[in-house]
Amino acid sequence: MQNIPTNFTPSPAKAELPLDLTGPHITASASAAHRLYQALCEMIVGGLVKPGEPLPPSRTLAKQTGFRRNAVVTAYERLIADGFARATVGSGTFVAARIPARSAEPKKTMAVVEAPRQGALSLGCTHIDERAVQRFRAIVGRRMRAFGAEHLHYGDPRGSRELRVAIADHLLSARGLRCDSDQIMLTSGTLHTLRIVLGTILKAKDQVWCEDPGYPIARRTIAQCGYRTVPIPVDPHGLHVAKGRAAAPSARAAYVTPSHQFPLGVQMSMPRRLELLDWAKQAGAFVFEDDYDSEFRYDGAPLMSLAGIDHLQRVIYMGTFAKTLFPGLRIGYCALPERLIADVTAARAALDRFPGTLMEGAVADMLNSGAFAANLKRVRKLYREARDALAQTLETASDGALSVPVPSQGLHLVARFDPSVAPAVAAEAKRAAGVEGWLLADTYARARPLPGFVLGFSGHAVPQLVASAGRLARESRAALRARGQSARRA
Ligand SMILES: Cc1ncc(COP(=O)(O)O)c(C=O)c1O
Numbered sequence: 001m002q003n004i005p006t007n008f009t010p011s012p013a014k015a016e017l018p019l020d021l022t023g024p025h026i027t028a029s030a031s032a033a034h035r036l037y038q039a040l041c042e043m044i045v046g047g048l049v050k051p052g053e054p055l056p057p058s059r060t061l062a063k064q065t066g067f068r069r070n071a072v073v074t075a076y077e078r079l080i081a082d083g084f085a086r087a088t089v090g091s092g093t094f095v096a097a098r099i100p101a102r103s104a105e106p107k108k109t110m111a112v113v114e115a116p117r118q119g120a121l122s123l124g125c126t127h128i129d130e131r132a133v134q135r136f137r138a139i140v141g142r143r144m145r146a147f148g149a150e151h152l153h154y155g156d157p158r159g160s161r162e163l164r165v166a167i168a169d170h171l172l173s174a175r176g177l178r179c180d181s182d183q184i185m186l187t188s189g190t191l192h193t194l195r196i197v198l199g200t201i202l203k204a205k206d207q208v209w210c211e212d213p214g215y216p217i218a219r220r221t222i223a224q225c226g227y228r229t230v231p232i233p234v235d236p237h238g239l240h241v242a243k244g245r246a247a248a249p250s251a252r253a254a255y256v257t258p259s260h261q262f263p264l265g266v267q268m269s270m271p272r273r274l275e276l277l278d279w280a281k282q283a284g285a286f287v288f289e290d291d292y293d294s295e296f297r298y299d300g301a302p303l304m305s306l307a308g309i310d311h312l313q314r315v316i317y318m319g320t321f322a323k324t325l326f327p328g329l330r331i332g333y334c335a336l337p338e339r340l341i342a343d344v345t346a347a348r349a350a351l352d353r354f355p356g357t358l359m360e361g362a363v364a365d366m367l368n369s370g371a372f373a374a375n376l377k378r379v380r381k382l383y384r385e386a387r388d389a390l391a392q393t394l395e396t397a398s399d400g401a402l403s404v405p406v407p408s409q410g411l412h413l414v415a416r417f418d419p420s421v422a423p424a425v426a427a428e429a430k431r432a433a434g435v436e437g438w439l440l441a442d443t444y445a446r447a448r449p450l451p452g453f454v455l456g457f458s459g460h461a462v463p464q465l466v467a468s469a470g471r472l473a474r475e476s477r478a479a480l481r482a483r484g485q486s487a488r489r490a
Contacts, residue, residue, distance in 0.1 A: 125459025
């Protein structure tokens with residue numbers, strides 16, 4: 001028998017309970033018993049009945065509310081189980097003496113979350129060819145219909161073997177990287193890869209070389225993980241290894257974009273690549289190669305990846321489908337040196353799991369069926385046109401105020417003012433033109449920032465690119481004039 005903890009003089013049950021069965025606390029689609037439970041909770045927590053006060057017999061409440069008696073009994077049982085009420089055999093059900101605190105009330109003021117915008121000239125947008133969308137729909141549909149046992153258990157922490165094999169094939173043909181599918185691990189993207197692998201091989205406060213300027217989001221991720229980022233300048237040959245050695249000779253890792261330096265677009269020269277690999281070998285460090293946009297090469301053959309040159313000894317290769325398919329897919333991957341597989345896989349298993357098995361299968365089908373390659377071929381052509389339209393408009397409309405080297409790879413370009421121009425001019429022009437994209441200065445950590453913009457051209461229609469580039473170029477000239485600076489580059 002349960003005792004009612006009563007310091008209260010029991011009062012007679014209310015003839016009719018003040019129940020609200022329709023308010024926002026009620027889940028309309030829930031069962032009758034659950035809705036009644038929610039209404040009773042709301043009433044008790046809201047103080048409409050007092051601690052210790054008796055609740056009406058189930059038969060009476062059923063009559064009052066029109067619910068079946070079974071539903072009332074179930075609602076009362078749940079109230080008792082959750083501590084809102086107490087029952088005494090022979091006496092009935094009572095409101096508990098102490099009521100559990102009201103669970104998570106909706107907050108009045110929410111934190112403001114700024115999602116990346118998709119506006120004019122923004123980075124990170126992609127286009128997917130309509131034929132590829134149709135293939136993807138058909139493939140996902142087929143995978144759904146063939147739903148099988150592979151989705152009903154936890155698989156390899158690295159992700160499905162089928163997709164890992166398809167990625168290993170792609171890396172060999174597209175990036176000259178020979179690796180076994182066992183070296184491939186699927187993740188939700190490059191930043192996720194960085195977190196998992198850095199977390200396995202580094203200790204708190206270890207130093208990591210980062211390109212300066214560089215990809216600020218990766219820099220932030222590395223710092224958030226508790227490692228010390230060491231900005232290393234970039235010159236026309238890529239990351240300046242000698243300066244890295246001088247600044248932090250015993251760093252444990254380096255994060256680089258050797259095929260297409262972000263944001264400047266330089267390609268790391270072969271001597272620099274070898275110098276970087278030599279340092280890694282001597283220091284016992286690892287190099288994280290972010291190969292984010294190599295599938296979009298417009299002139300000449302793609303260069304072999306750094307990991308390919310290193311034969312995956314000290315380099316961790318990181319790739320993503322965020323650009324080759326679309327960011328919403330959230331599937332990226334890495335190729336690991338053999339010596340790291342066991343530790344990284346163990347760490348992964350304790351951290352999170354592979355991406356959804358259904359989508360892994362669909363992406364494998366896209367790669368294996370040739371739909372992936374066909375889409376790349378078609379969008380590459382579109383991106384090349386978009387790149388040319390953007391570069392040309394910026395050059396002409398700025399009347400020489402901006403210099404715009406046309407990148408031979410990738411989905412963004414850099415437009416620069418003369419180095420003597422104050423970086424604030426770029427900020428003023430960007431604001432006045434109402435475009436997205438980044439200020440070049442925001443990609444610098446320590447080196448003296450160059451004034452200019454980092455602008456995305458993928459996933460934007462050419463007429464819109466031309467219009468927004470024209471606006472940005474005109475506002476750039478106006479901002480220069482307002483500061484009494486010549487609109488022409490020196
Ligand atoms: C330099 C660089 N690396 C990687 C990525 C892709 O990251 P993720 O795979 O996490 O979406 C981007 C996306 O814009 C990028 O600019």
